Amino acid sequence: MTAALAAAFAVETRGLTKRFGAHAAVDDVHLAVPRGSVFGFLGPNGSGKTTTIRMLLGLASATAGEIRVLGRDMPHELNTVLPQVGALVEGPAFYPFLSGAANLHRLDTANRYAPGSTRNTRVRDALARVGLGHAEHKKVHAYSLGMKQRLGLANALLSPRELLVLDEPTNGLDPQGTREVRHLVRSLAADGATVFVSSHLLSEIEQICTHVGVMSAGRLVSQGTLDELRSTSDRRVRVVTPDPEAATRVLSGLGMQPVAFSESDLRPGDVESGVTAGLTDSVAPEEVVAALVTAGVRVRGFELVSSTLEERFVELTGEGFDVVQ
């Protein structure tokens, strides 16, 4: 059996790191993408997704770490690996004065593994698959952003691939286009390909992924099946109190990781504040209440809640509106 067939993971990294000067854009990342999975690579803007993807594809060199793609070392075995990988990475370069179909022809001709005899059919099929059939003869400079993005996707689909790496494939697409891409990813997975797809929006890919990896400030902060990510988010406590700082100290003291909140109530000037935190196996909810009361925290409300995947994602990434630097 060849190394490629034996590998359980379509993508595997160890200690993958990329520094730009002193800044680690990707920091000690251990990715494990099972074969046949649809792996959602999630993270807010600037968290290191594109940088990671560029290293996986040999488009950027790693500062440190190891990469295996389809069981082979990257970038050393790049020539063996790349023919089996279809990729869409930020802004594929197209000739503006050629049509969509002509651009794909050129790109396919440049791929020495792609048979010329089937080129016409493959170009037509790929364009149809991304919904560009009607625009195949239109020049690319007259394409909208969403159409260019679709053309980039079509390029990734020109040959049958074992692995598809799609960096934010819904960039620039309208809601209908986003739905179509979701559908497309599902059908690619049904054909047996492993799909590694990045997004900064959980909602966009939670419906199609079997696995997720969550990036935050260059680090992979969570990785596993979608169900695993959900189950770790099961139970949380929510404490309403005018003393959120004191409550934060008490919960931290119990080994929890509290997050303070402050919400305006419907009544003007009335602000509800407090903390939420995930429950660990070692702390029972009643112990949390007892510890708060003993410490003199004014508990006005206490409830057990199940957080949504979205909340879990925000909690992991600390995502606000600021781009992580």
Ligand SMILES: Nc1ncnc2c1ncn2[C@@H]1O[C@H](COP(=O)(O)OP(=O)(O)OP(=O)(O)O)[C@@H](O)[C@H]1O
């Ligand atoms: N060529 C470069 N030189 C210097 N810094 C860079 C370079 N490329 C990326 N960075 C920095 O690395 C970090 C990660 O960037 P990256 O593009 O990988 O993020 P991302 O997760 O893909 O974000 P987005 O969701 O916006 O696409 C950012 O802080 C970015 O400014």
Ligand SMILES: [Mg+2]
């Ligand atoms: Mg990016």
